[in-house]
Amino acid sequence: MFAFCREASLALSALEPAEIIENFNVTDPVAMLSAIKRLGNNRMDWLIHVSGILRNENLEQLTQRSLVRQLSVNAVGPMLTVQTFLPYLARPAKIGLLTSRLGSITENSTGGYYGYRMSKSALNIAGKSLSKDLHRKGIAVFLLHPGYVRTEMTGFSGDINASESAKGLIKIMNEKTLQETGTFWHVTGRKIPW
Numbered sequence: 001m002f003a004f005c006r007e008a009s010l011a012l013s014a015l016e017p018a019e020i021i022e023n024f025n026v027t028d029p030v031a032m033l034s035a036i037k038r039l040g041n042n043r044m045d046w047l048i049h050v051s052g053i054l055r056n057e058n059l060e061q062l063t064q065r066s067l068v069r070q071l072s073v074n075a076v077g078p079m080l081t082v083q084t085f086l087p088y089l090a091r092p093a094k095i096g097l098l099t100s101r102l103g104s105i106t107e108n109s110t111g112g113y114y115g116y117r118m119s120k121s122a123l124n125i126a127g128k129s130l131s132k133d134l135h136r137k138g139i140a141v142f143l144l145h146p147g148y149v150r151t152e153m154t155g156f157s158g159d160i161n162a163s164e165s166a167k168g169l170i171k172i173m174n175e176k177t178l179q180e181t182g183t184f185w186h187v188t189g190r191k192i193p194w
């Protein structure tokens with residue numbers, strides 16, 4: 001197992017037997033290409049893209065900078081990550097992209113979160129295109145909502161902890177097949193509408 005990150009944390013370092021590869025910044029394609037070389041001849045069965053940012057701006061406060069930053073990290077970053085990892089994926093393989101229910105247009109009942117919602121919707125449609133393009137290579141793509149998780153992003157409020165969320169997401173990744181590629185799942189196992 002390999003864990004790509006910008007800089008290892010204590011929690012990540014405690015993950016055995018993960019090999020940690022640093023300097024993987026999803027907004028820096030040159031750094032990504034340099035970090036990926038560390039995989040050598042290894043081929044991966046799963047790629048799970050986790051990184052993301054949330055700026056809780058409202059209509060009055062939002063800025064171009066904030067919107068573009070969220071699009072860059074949350075939508076462009078995962079696309080570039082998949083492109084970078086593609087030569088290193090086994091056949092068959094599975095890709096899980098951590099998106100958010102806030103990116104669902106159907107389930108947007110409260111508004112707000114402009115940049116975050118826009119970026120996760122963009123990621124969702126990118127994931128759908130990837131599912132079409134990668135199907136013939138035997139690579140399945142799933143859009144995953146981790147739940148409301150107690151992490152730094154939520155100020156450590158939420159319904160579940162990171163380990164419960166990870167278990168749920170791994171279960172989904174294990175269960176879903178290429179036949180179900182290009183679908184959007186809640187950590188509880190509920191299919192989320194676009």
Ligand SMILES: NC(=O)c1ccc[n+]([C@@H]2O[C@H](COP(=O)([O-])OP(=O)(O)OC[C@H]3O[C@@H](n4cnc5c(N)ncnc54)[C@H](OP(=O)(O)O)[C@@H]3O)[C@@H](O)[C@H]2O)c1
Pocket residue numbers: 005006007024025026027050051052053073098099100101145146147148149150151152153154158
């Ligand atoms: N927590 C929730 O309730 C919730 C709900 C729905 C969806 N999500 C999604 O789940 C994913 C994980 O969220 P989280 O709650 O764990 O957030 P988090 O605690 O804020 O962690 C975000 C992670 O993304 C990394 N990251 C940010 N910018 C990056 C960049 N440019 N390049 C590489 N890595 C970068 C951060 O790395 P550094 O340590 O280097 O800063 C950090 O490890 C995100 O995609 C988020 O949108 C979370």
